[in-house]
Amino acid sequence: MLLALLALGLLAAALLLPAAMDAVRARRAGSRRTGARVPRERLSVRDPGRERRAEQRARELLRSCLNGEEWAMYRELGFIRVAGRTIVRGAGEGGRAADSDRAATGVGDESPARAGAADGPHRAGEPGEPPTDEHSYAYLVYPHKPIVAYEPATRRLLSEYCVEFPDLSDAVTGARLPDSDDVLAKWMALTGDEQRLLRDANMHLPGRQLDPGRVRRDLWRLEEWERRRRRSAEAPRG
Amino acid sequence: MKPGYGEVLLTEGDPRLAEDEERLVAAFRRELDAGMWAAVPTKDAASGRRQGLMVHDYSEIPPEAERVIFFPRAAGG
Numbered sequence: 001m002l003l004a005l006l007a008l009g010l011l012a013a014a015l016l017l018p019a020a021m022d023a024v025r026a027r028r029a030g031s032r033r034t035g036a037r038v039p040r041e042r043l044s045v046r047d048p049g050r051e052r053r054a055e056q057r058a059r060e061l062l063r064s065c066l067n068g069e070e071w072a073m074y075r076e077l078g079f080i081r082v083a084g085r086t087i088v089r090g091a092g093e094g095g096r097a098a099d100s101d102r103a104a105t106g107v108g109d110e111s112p113a114r115a116g117a118a119d120g121p122h123r124a125g126e127p128g129e130p131p132t133d134e135h136s137y138a139y140l141v142y143p144h145k146p147i148v149a150y151e152p153a154t155r156r157l158l159s160e161y162c163v164e165f166p167d168l169s170d171a172v173t174g175a176r177l178p179d180s181d182d183v184l185a186k187w188m189a190l191t192g193d194e195q196r197l198l199r200d201a202n203m204h205l206p207g208r209q210l211d212p213g214r215v216r217r218d219l220w221r222l223e224e225w226e227r228r229r230r231r232s233a234e235a236p237r238g
Numbered sequence: 239m240k241p242g243y244g245e246v247l248l249t250e251g252d253p254r255l256a257e258d259e260e261r262l263v264a265a266f267r268r269e270l271d272a273g274m275w276a277a278v279p280t281k282d283a284a285s286g287r288r289q290g291l292m293v294h295d296y297s298e299i300p301p302e303a304e305r306v307i308f309f310p311r312a313a314g315g
Contacts, residue, residue: 054244061245061307065279067288146315164315167241168273175242177309185239185309188277188290196292202314 051178058180065184069229077221080183082190084112084137084149112137112149112158140218141186143179146209147201155219157206161198239309248308253301266296266306274308 063071066080074080137158140148146160165177165185177185189197206212240246249265251258270276277290278299293299299306 051242054242057244058239061239065288065290065307067286070288162315163312165239165241165310166313167310177239177241178244181239181244181309184307185275185312188279188307188309189275189292189312190290191288192277192290192292197312200312200314 055178055180058178058184062180062184062187066187070187072229073222073225074180074183077218077225079140079142079218080187081222082139082141082187084139085191085194112139139190140215140222141183141190142210143182144176146204147186147190148206148210148215150215150219155216157212157215160204160206160208160210161201162204162209163197163201239307241310263296266299269308270294273311275311276306276308278303278306 062074066074070080136151137149138152139161140150142148144164146162148160149158150156151158163186165182167175176182186197206215248269249261251262253259253262266276276293278293279288280291280300280303281288291298291300293306
């Protein structure tokens, strides 16, 4: 009987030993964490709500800069359309020319309008003006995706402009602009200095990063969206 | 616009007051020296069209501008 109890005691001790050693190790590690002085900068706690709050602020800022139609487009479709501004004249008029505020820059090779230069005269779009069939090209601006140039008249995709707005002062963290800030930066740069933005971007043929099928679907969604808006605007009130 | 944070107010003031303007000019230069781009969102009073106006110097800021937005300069992605 005594022998049996002794054997059981030894078995229980053997089973409990690893668990007891783990508990002791954990306690020692815990005391080291609480006792050590960790530099303050390493104590940064990730705030999960920070990005959400940043995006909310960015949306308000974007809303305050766009016109009502552009904002509704972004809110409901997730992208905005910006009319291209470079004028391309027919070959008979001596090639292409940029619009007034950048005619003297001597640039324009990056412009999507070049793709349609042989097609005849094109009219430049005003910022915030919906492109018509007369406009040679327009852009779709997505958050954190390439800018897509296309022909509104034919829905032909012209090129992708891969561009980002990196924080050079804090490259370690790799933080990026909130989605709506990225759209706003592209909108301001496109409407303010289109040629400069295109020069800084990497230009690729359509399909490099964005699925052309998806972009065409977005163009179709945009047309449907505009048709609905027109219809509701024309519908009699009351 | 600051990556990871969104909109951050750098400084504000009335440019008609000399002391405020000095501070605004200093903030403007500091941001451009740090490699940021500056733009003023504008609205055409007649047509209602909106667009960005890129400014490279404090003197280029339209007098009626209410704010200047700084954002990191573009780079090929």
